[in-house]
Amino acid sequence: MNITSHSMNSTEFIKSSSSSTSLITVTNNLQNTITVHNVFNITSCIIIIFMFIIIVLFSIIGNILVMWIILNNRRMRTVTNCFLFNLSAADLLTIFQIIPNVYYVLKNDWIFGIAYCKFSQFFTSFNIAISVFTFIAISSDRYTAIMFPLRPRSKLKTVICAIAAIWLISFAIGLPGLIVATVFPKNFSNLQNVVNTTDLLVVVNQISVDSPDQYVSNDCILNWSSEWSEAYDYTLFVLMYVLPLIILATTYIPISIHLWFHRGLGEVTRAQAQNVQSKRRAVKMLCAVMLIFAICWLPYQLFFILLQLSPTIKSSHSLPIVFICCYWLAMSNSMYNPIIYILMNKKFRKGFYTAFSCFPYCREYIKKDKKIKTNATSVHTLQV
Structure with a gap:
C-alpha cells in the first residue's frame, strides 16, 4: 500500500532546498509545513472498522474450516483441494496486515515503524502472487485431467513442489517492497533528495521533542524514483492480473467446451455421466472462485494505475x-472462497455440517445424507 499526499508547500520546499543538506534548514521548513488531513469522522471510522472486523472474523472461521475439512477427510486430499488448502492459507495470512493498514488510512499516519512498513509493502504483492499462481496451477491441473484423461495424475510430491515454487516466486515478486520500503514524514516523501532517511527521521524526532504541539505524521512508502514506481505498478498489474486472467481464459474456455458440448463415442454409461457432472460442478466452483477474485481485486489494481496516469488526483481529499x-x-476476497466451496461443493458442505454437528440442523442434515446414501446403495445392489 503506497498512499502519500504531497502538498504544494512540501514540493516548493524540496525544489528550493535540493542543493542544501543542512538539517537546520530541513527542520525549520518541516516545522513550517506540517499538515495532517483526516477525512474520516468518528462515525465513518466506526463503520469502516466494523466492516473490516466482518472480513477478519469470516476469513478466520471460513479458511480454518476449509483447511480442517481437507485435513480431516482423507478423500478430500485431492490435487485440486491441496491447492485450495494453499489458497486458504494465503487468505488466512491476509488478515494480519488488515488492522495496521486500516489504522494507517484512517489516522493518516504510519506508527508501526520501518520493519513492519517493509513487511506490509512486501506482503501485499506476495499474498496476491500466491493466490494468482495457485489459480494458474489449479487451471493447469484441471486442463490436463480433463483434456488428457489418459495422462497420469499429479502425485502429492509434485503438488508439494508446485506449492513450494509458488511461494518462492511470490516471495521474489514481493521482494522489491521489502528492500526499498521506508518511513518518511507526511508530505515529504521525496526528501531523500535533500537528506538521507536516517537524518530525516532524526530531525522529525527532534521536532517532536522541541515542539510537542507539532506532531509529524509518517508515510510508509516505496523509496525509489517515480519512473521505477510507475514501472513496478504497471508490471504488477500485467503480471498479477492481466496475464493470469488470459491464462485462465485459455484453459477454462476449452475445458468448458469439452465438458458441455463434447460427446464421446458410443453409449455413455451412468458412471461416465456422473463423472462428467462431477467435473462440471468442480469447474463451475473454480470459475466462481476466480471470477470473484478478479472482481474484488480489479478496483484495487486500477486505483494504483490511475495514480500513475493522473498524479494530480493524489491531492484529492x-x-x-x-x-x-x-x-x-480486495481484502473481502479472503472470506468469499469458503462460502463458495460450501454452497457449490457437496463434500465441503458435508464437512461444514460435520464441523458444526453440535447444532440440531447440522445433525439433521448429516442424518439425511446418510439415509440418501444407504437408499442409493440398496437400489444399486438390487439392480446388480
Whole structure:
C-alpha cells in the first residue's frame, strides 16, 4: 500500500532546498509545513472498522474450516483441494496486515515503524502472487485431467513442489517492497533528495521533542524514483492480473467446451455421466472462485494505475475514501472462497455440517445424507 499526499508547500520546499543538506534548514521548513488531513469522522471510522472486523472474523472461521475439512477427510486430499488448502492459507495470512493498514488510512499516519512498513509493502504483492499462481496451477491441473484423461495424475510430491515454487516466486515478486520500503514524514516523501532517511527521521524526532504541539505524521512508502514506481505498478498489474486472467481464459474456455458440448463415442454409461457432472460442478466452483477474485481485486489494481496516469488526483481529499473502499473489496476476497466451496461443493458442505454437528440442523442434515446414501446403495445392489 503506497498512499502519500504531497502538498504544494512540501514540493516548493524540496525544489528550493535540493542543493542544501543542512538539517537546520530541513527542520525549520518541516516545522513550517506540517499538515495532517483526516477525512474520516468518528462515525465513518466506526463503520469502516466494523466492516473490516466482518472480513477478519469470516476469513478466520471460513479458511480454518476449509483447511480442517481437507485435513480431516482423507478423500478430500485431492490435487485440486491441496491447492485450495494453499489458497486458504494465503487468505488466512491476509488478515494480519488488515488492522495496521486500516489504522494507517484512517489516522493518516504510519506508527508501526520501518520493519513492519517493509513487511506490509512486501506482503501485499506476495499474498496476491500466491493466490494468482495457485489459480494458474489449479487451471493447469484441471486442463490436463480433463483434456488428457489418459495422462497420469499429479502425485502429492509434485503438488508439494508446485506449492513450494509458488511461494518462492511470490516471495521474489514481493521482494522489491521489502528492500526499498521506508518511513518518511507526511508530505515529504521525496526528501531523500535533500537528506538521507536516517537524518530525516532524526530531525522529525527532534521536532517532536522541541515542539510537542507539532506532531509529524509518517508515510510508509516505496523509496525509489517515480519512473521505477510507475514501472513496478504497471508490471504488477500485467503480471498479477492481466496475464493470469488470459491464462485462465485459455484453459477454462476449452475445458468448458469439452465438458458441455463434447460427446464421446458410443453409449455413455451412468458412471461416465456422473463423472462428467462431477467435473462440471468442480469447474463451475473454480470459475466462481476466480471470477470473484478478479472482481474484488480489479478496483484495487486500477486505483494504483490511475495514480500513475493522473498524479494530480493524489491531492484529492476524497482519495482516502476511494482507497478504503477498494481496499475493503480486495481484502473481502479472503472470506468469499469458503462460502463458495460450501454452497457449490457437496463434500465441503458435508464437512461444514460435520464441523458444526453440535447444532440440531447440522445433525439433521448429516442424518439425511446418510439415509440418501444407504437408499442409493440398496437400489444399486438390487439392480446388480
